[in-house]
Structures are given as structure tokens and as C-alpha cells.
Amino acid sequence: AQSVSQHNHHVILSEAASLELGCNYSYGGTVNLFWYVQYPGQHLQLLLKYFSGDPLVKGIKGFEAEFIKSKFSFNLRKPSVQWSDTAEYFCAVNAQGTYKYIFGTGTRLKVLA
């Protein structure tokens, strides 16, 4: 069965610090990978996604993620966080050709001004 692990449940950073959130998945086949963000009081929205090609993908607001197939990982990064990045971040996996999207448990990021 597919699963997604996000090891950091809560992260607190100061503004301008660098961010890396871990995401590992278990599935042997071809996958689509996503990071979604949920700002306080808002619904989930797509941050970035990978489905083929360059394993380094860039998303909105300066975020990027790298797909490392050998490690089954899709870690999210941002060189310099801002207070407005305070949110909950979810990694999700979709096995290509299937209906199902598996979400991780989320990482709550708090950025201190």
C-alpha cells in the first residue's frame, strides 16, 4: 500500500532562515508528487508538483522541491522564509493511472517575524 511520511510535524523558524521539509513515500511504480499549502483559515492550494522531467521543480512564492527517486523523497525547500509562509504544508502522492491521492500528516510551519 502507498504511504507518505512527513517527519517534521512542527517547525519554527525566524524570518530569512532556510527551510527544508521532508517527504518520503512508499510505492514502487511511477508517481506524481505534490506539495500543498494551507494558510490559516484557508483551503488547500497547490504549491508545486512533479510528474516527469527535471527532478527539481519550482513552485509559487519561491518554493522548490527535488524528487530523488532512489530515496523515494520529495523534499520541499525555500532559501529564505517570510512571516507570510506560516501555514501547514502537505506532501501528497498519486500513483499514475489511479484515482487515489495519499496525503502526509502535514507539517505546521511557524515563521517568527
Added chain:
Amino acid sequence: NAGVTQTPKFRILKIGQSMTLQCAQDMNHNYMYWYRQDPGMGLKLIYYSVGAGITDKGEVPNGYNVSRSTTEDFPLRLELAAPSQTSVYFCASTPVSGRAGDTQYFGPGTRLTVL
């Protein structure tokens, strides 16, 4: 486009009451989903639909029912509310599941409390 809309935004139910959470999308998406989000648990799939007239169970379907009579609408029914159903419910849709890079579009959520 309004995207994915959900009503109501908030609701408090008493144990044993029933209600329907409404979800609609105007993007002509085939696939629609219902998730529940509990603190520290991520999103769990309740039911999904691949098109009008076709629905199937997800990971946590007990206590819920769905129908899909049109492409646009995908209501979720709670028949006998229980405190364990206190959660935030999200509806989502995708154009076609499984295609490369299909993004899920989420509604704003319904916060349900069962007392």
C-alpha cells in the same frame, strides 16, 4: 469560474442528527473526492466519484453516504451524527485522475462539530 464550492462553512449537530454537506464544481471535472481532516492526521479519503452515477468508498467511509447525479455536484450525507465525525471536511476535484500531474482543486471546507 467559482472552482469548488462547499456549503455550509460551519455546522454544529447533535448526536443522532443527520445532514448533507454540499459540494459543487464548475470546471467540468470528472473526478470528485471527499476528505476529512483531523489534527495531526492529514487528509483521509471518505468517498470518491469518477463520474455521474459512479461512486466508491475511500479509506474511512463508515457513517457517510454520497451520490453523484450530475457532473457538478457531489453531496456527502451523514445519517446519524456521532462525536467521532467532528472534523473539517474538504471536497476536491480533478479533471481526470491518474494523468500526469493532475492537480486536485479543493473547496474551502466545512467545519463540523457533533455534540
